[in-house]
Amino acid sequence: MAAIRSLSHLLRQGLHLNAATLIPKTAPICQTRCMAQKGMTKPHPTLDLDALETTVTDMQSGKYKRKTVRYAESDQSTVLTHDQIVRKFIVLIMKGGNKDTARRIMDKTMEEIKRRQVREFHRATESQKLQIITDPRKIFNQAVNNLKPVLLVTSVKRGGIAYQVPVPCPEKRQLFEAMKIIKAALAEKTNSRIPFHEKLATIIMDAAEFKGKAMDRKIEILKNCERNRAYAHFK
């Protein structure tokens, strides 16, 4: 019996899947694409390689669930360098429908982060080298995780007065708020003219280390919640 290779193993070796062939037949979830017009209400397909991983024996024993799914977007793929969170951020940066410029800016920032980290890596001592992360996607994910606010402030009207009430933030909203904080930190004006991608790179690298402009904005949100703690029982 030949060695059973899973799809993810092939992908890691170098097989690419683009949007058209995104849903493999061998999947434990067994995603079947829905027709385009009907399928807009269906859920999005999963793109995690770990979730799609399976072996032939699973298919034979019937250990999978059938699920209808809409078509993937044209900028999604299961390529290993693709990240869903980075894609969401590109959409946020985009202005006037120019996704190409937004994507190029993001590519430049990733390159800038990598260059800075590699420079540090070469300067560092042997013991410090283990702690330095050179993967820019990991640094971006870490920055976004650090900037997620646990509480938010909403206005509640009681007796004609609008009070600011601290309220828990759901997970999807936390992601969006973290990216919004980065976007707001980018809009601040500086005296010297810095290229956009360098500005973004500094903000991301500082946020991954719990410092910088973006972190100050997040702390201001939490301070606002703390100031209005007396009204927490309103909602």
Added chain:
Amino acid sequence: MPRLTELNFVSRVRRHIKHPYQHKRQKILATGDDVKQVNEISEKQIKKGRPCLRELTDMLDCWKLHDFSDSPCQKVIFAYSDCIKVEKARLKEEEKAAKASFVPEGRKPSPFQINRLLKRYS
């Protein structure tokens, strides 16, 4: 609610009233004309309450001590987020039970269920 027993004796009791002609409007015996026919009940939302206040205050105290840095306050933050998840699941269950097709035994019927029964059986 219409009276289930017939009245044999009615006493006209003079009650303390403000306006001199108010006693004429008072009807002591309820007739069939006065009774409202209830076809629907107002659907009030499930009260959400004030969950996780204690965990909230613990978290805010911890932040104030440590100047809003995340690393010393990790335990308290996880406690708060766990509490919220539990409350959310509980709310979802309540809303599901309020719209169920049959009336569950241990619970009061929700206004949605009562309205459905009234439509069917009246």
